[in-house]
Amino acid sequence: MEPEREILVVEDEPEIRRFLRVSLTNHGFKVLEATKGGEGLKLASDYKPDLIILDLGLPDMDGTEVARQIREWSQIPILILSARGEEQDKVLALELGADDYLTKPFGILELLARIKVALRHADRATQEEEDPIFSLGDLRVDLTLRTVTVKGQIVHLTPTEYKLLSVLIKAAGKVVTQQQLLREVWGPGYAKETQYLRVYMGQLRQKLEEDPARPRYLITEPGVGCRLRME
Amino acid sequence: MERQELPSKERLPAPAQEGEPASTQETLQPPPTGAGSQYLKTTGVVVLCSLVAWPLSLHANPSDLVMVYLLGVVFVATRYSRTAAILASLLSVATFDYFFVPPIFAFTPSDSAYIPVLAAMLIVGLVISALSERIRHQADLVRLREQRTQALYCLSRDFARMREVNELIKSAVKHIREIFDCRAVVLLPNSSGQLAVPEGSEPAFILSVQQMNVAQQTFESHKVIVPEAKTLMPSACFCLPLVGAESTVGVLVLNPKSIRKLMAAEQRDLLETFVNQTALALERAALSDLAERAQLEVETEKMRNALLSSVSHDLRTPLSAITGAASSLMEDGATMSTDTLKELSQSIYQESARLNRLVRNLLDMTRLESGAIKVKKDWYSLEELIGGALTRLEKRLRSHKVVLDIKSDLPLIKLDDVLIDQVLVNLLDNAVKYSPAESEIQIRAWTENRWLIVEVANTGSSVAPGEEEKIFEKFFRGKVESTAFGAGLGLTICRGIIEAHGGKIWAAHKEEATASFCFTLPIEAEAPTIELEDLEQSVVT
Numbered sequence: 001m002e003p004e005r006e007i008l009v010v011e012d013e014p015e016i017r018r019f020l021r022v023s024l025t026n027h028g029f030k031v032l033e034a035t036k037g038g039e040g041l042k043l044a045s046d047y048k049p050d051l052i053i054l055d056l057g058l059p060d061m062d063g064t065e066v067a068r069q070i071r072e073w074s075q076i077p078i079l080i081l082s083a084r085g086e087e088q089d090k091v092l093a094l095e096l097g098a099d100d101y102l103t104k105p106f107g108i109l110e111l112l113a114r115i116k117v118a119l120r121h122a123d124r125a126t127q128e129e130e131d132p133i134f135s136l137g138d139l140r141v142d143l144t145l146r147t148v149t150v151k152g153q154i155v156h157l158t159p160t161e162y163k164l165l166s167v168l169i170k171a172a173g174k175v176v177t178q179q180q181l182l183r184e185v186w187g188p189g190y191a192k193e194t195q196y197l198r199v200y201m202g203q204l205r206q207k208l209e210e211d212p213a214r215p216r217y218l219i220t221e222p223g224v225g226c227r228l229r230m231e
Numbered sequence: 232m233e234r235q236e237l238p239s240k241e242r243l244p245a246p247a248q249e250g251e252p253a254s255t256q257e258t259l260q261p262p263p264t265g266a267g268s269q270y271l272k273t274t275g276v277v278v279l280c281s282l283v284a285w286p287l288s289l290h291a292n293p294s295d296l297v298m299v300y301l302l303g304v305v306f307v308a309t310r311y312s313r314t315a316a317i318l319a320s321l322l323s324v325a326t327f328d329y330f331f332v333p334p335i336f337a338f339t340p341s342d343s344a345y346i347p348v349l350a351a352m353l354i355v356g357l358v359i360s361a362l363s364e365r366i367r368h369q370a371d372l373v374r375l376r377e378q379r380t381q382a383l384y385c386l387s388r389d390f391a392r393m394r395e396v397n398e399l400i401k402s403a404v405k406h407i408r409e410i411f412d413c414r415a416v417v418l419l420p421n422s423s424g425q426l427a428v429p430e431g432s433e434p435a436f437i438l439s440v441q442q443m444n445v446a447q448q449t450f451e452s453h454k455v456i457v458p459e460a461k462t463l464m465p466s467a468c469f470c471l472p473l474v475g476a477e478s479t480v481g482v483l484v485l486n487p488k489s490i491r492k493l494m495a496a497e498q499r500d501l502l503e504t505f506v507n508q509t510a511l512a513l514e515r516a517a518l519s520d521l522a523e524r525a526q527l528e529v530e531t532e533k534m535r536n537a538l539l540s541s542v543s544h545d546l547r548t549p550l551s552a553i554t555g556a557a558s559s560l561m562e563d564g565a566t567m568s569t570d571t572l573k574e575l576s577q578s579i580y581q582e583s584a585r586l587n588r589l590v591r592n593l594l595d596m597t598r599l600e601s602g603a604i605k606v607k608k609d610w611y612s613l614e615e616l617i618g619g620a621l622t623r624l625e626k627r628l629r630s631h632k633v634v635l636d637i638k639s640d641l642p643l644i645k646l647d648d649v650l651i652d653q654v655l656v657n658l659l660d661n662a663v664k665y666s667p668a669e670s671e672i673q674i675r676a677w678t679e680n681r682w683l684i685v686e687v688a689n690t691g692s693s694v695a696p697g698e699e700e701k702i703f704e705k706f707f708r709g710k711v712e713s714t715a716f717g718a719g720l721g722l723t724i725c726r727g728i729i730e731a732h733g734g735k736i737w738a739a740h741k742e743e744a745t746a747s748f749c750f751t752l753p754i755e756a757e758a759p760t761i762e763l764e765d766l767e768q769s770v771v772t
Contacts, residue, residue, distance in 0.1 A: 084591060084594075087649055105587055158763075158764040193759070194609045194610045194611075195610040195643055195758045195759055196761055198611060198612045198615065198643055198758075199612075199763075201612075201615060202614065202615060205615075205618070212614075213614060213618050213635045213637055214618055214621050214622065214635070215618050215619075216622075219619065219622055220615050220616070220618070220619045220648075222616070222619060222648040222649045222651075222652040223648055223649035
């Protein structure tokens with residue numbers, strides 16, 4: 001049996017804390033609770049939880065600031081909870097090192113899926129070697145041979161398309177902000193050149209998605225970035 | 232138009248400077264282009280008359296030569312000043328006497344019969360001078376009145392078609408600059424009664440603190456404060472109160488090029504009229520602003536009531552369902568069958584989703600109306616946005632068949648992805664809501680000229696004729712009573728967002744039982760070009 005995973009919930013609303021505590025405990029997690037940012041930071045350093053669920057609207061300090069301070073000493077995965085319309089804060093928190101976000105209100109399935117992805121990435125980071133084959137539905141990518149197949153058919157990608165895909169695969173399941181993608185694929189000077197991302201995402205969809213107009217894997221999240229959705 | 236006279240004490244100050252006080256006559260004098268040259272020319276005319284008269288004197292009676300001189304006097308009187316005309320009369324009499332009245336080359340006539348002729352000549356000459364002077368004066372007056380009428384006409388015409396305070400100010404300042412050759416600044420009181428340059432207008436010059444103080448005094452006393460003699464320097468400013476029918480609405484600060492010219496009586500009257508007109512126009516604008524605001528308040532109140540009744544119903548329905556289901560779960564959950572448990576939980580989940588949509592719409596509406604939503608444009612592909620919206624609405628759209636017709640050559644376009652995504656979601660949400668299960672929802676996108684057009688259509692329901700515009704109004708729901716949920720805000724939000732992007736949204740006419748909504752987005756510029764890679768240089772096989 002797996003060791004019990006510990007999740008720190010930093011959230012000031014008691015009802016949301018209750019929902020998270022009950023649901024997560026029911027799914028086999030151990031839940032730590034903090035109502036304020038400062039308290040959250042202390043609990044995080046004392047208990048070194050496996051994951052932190054962090055609300056952006058805290059009474060004592062900005063959620064983004066909590067995320068930044070945690071990232072100063074730890075790579076514990078951080079899930080951001082935010083209200084709609086806080087796209088900028090969300091993006092800021094993600095750029096500061098948060099792993100993913102959920103927009104309130106959210107269901108338990110969404111939450112569990114995000115937790116699963118975040119924990120898997122954290123686990124992988126501690127492992128020495130990575131699985132050289134990435135597969136998702138009909139898509140198979142051999143990361144050592146740099147070959148891409150869909151339904152067994154080889155798909156030819158340009159170097160940039162491949163680079164974009166590999167960045168998304170590295171973060172598979174997690175959201176990657178536009179700026180992160182532009183910086184990693186095209187370089188730091190391209191952070192504002194969103195048209196590159198649009199054109200190459202379109203091309204990747206054309207080549208990899210069965211119905212490019214209704215993508216299943218290469219998802220765009222308005223105001224935030226892109227996500228390679230794992231099903 | 233009625234012209235308001237300022238009370239006498241508020242009349243503009245007369246110029247306090249050297250020389251005779253400015254008079255109507257003075258301003259009507261032809262421009263003093265060298266009085267000396269005028270007299271020289273006058274003398275010339277008389278000499279010319281004598282030269283013409285000399286050969287005639289051989290054949291004509293000397294008395295007849297008087298006419299030649301009178302002609303000269305008439306010429307001078309019509310062209311030059313009155314003094315010149317009098318000079319011409321005197322010179323003519325003297326010359327005629329000297330050269331033509333016997334004994335020639337002497338002033339004393341030998342025949343006493345010439346004395347009445349000379350006297351008559353002098354009198355006629357003087358009368359002619361006076362008469363032509365008067366005619367010219369009247370012509371000048373007419374011309375000046377014409378100019379004034381023209382200037383006033385232009386001003387009131389401009390004022391009549393303007394309602395914005397800043398427009399009025401701009402126009403008044405422009406007219407004053409053109410007619411009086413002086414820079415002007417209009418100061419209006421703010422809410423605490425302190426004068427300030429109104430927001431959005433650009434002052435022609437910056438006022439010093441001292442000038443502002445004088446303006447404030449002018450405003451509070453409603454009187455022209457006569458500047459001290461030493462301040463009447465070329466850079467001096469005049470503060471004139473803008474006295475409307477009911478109150479003083481502000482202060483006009485003038486910085487004339489020449490105070491003397493501005494203060495000449497004719498100009499002064501015109502300036503007074505200008506100031507009055509401006510004051511009345513500003514007062515009118517302020518009053519109509521007030522009326523508009525009152526009207527708006529009434530409408531806001533109506534809207535608030537509509538919102539309250541609509542929202543309270545729409546909020547209460549799902550809340551009742553949630554409360555009911557949750558209380559059942561709490562009380563009897565332990566004894567329920569799995570099916571019942573699931574059904575009740577589903578009900579709670581779905582009703583919460585409804586509530587969430589309603590609250591989201593309400594919040595969006597409020598933010599749109601308060602101007603809190605800022606459009607942050609960036610390059611996007613519409614196809615990508617439609618794809619994203621479809622993916623996110625996957626569950627809701629499962630009951631319908633979505634048909635896409637998106638042209639492959641759509642250009643990248645600058646838009647706010649979060650907002651346009653909201654428009655797509657709202658339109659798709661409506662399409663699902665108002666059409667039966669298993670029916671078709673069509674999404675089309677194409678370009679026409681410099682516009683990108685997107686259409687979302689569904690079968691099974693249509694917009695009632697005559698309601699094409701109304702459905703975009705707040706809290707309006709189609710005539711056909713439906714159980715569909717929502718406060719009638721979705722389309723209003725869509726319109727707000729699309730218009731903020733410079734586009735249009737409308738309900739298109741289609742065949743029976745089809746509802747179709749189209750929106751356009753302007754293609755403002757070409758996306759920056761991107762060097763695309765060749766597959767040949769690709770290292771990935």
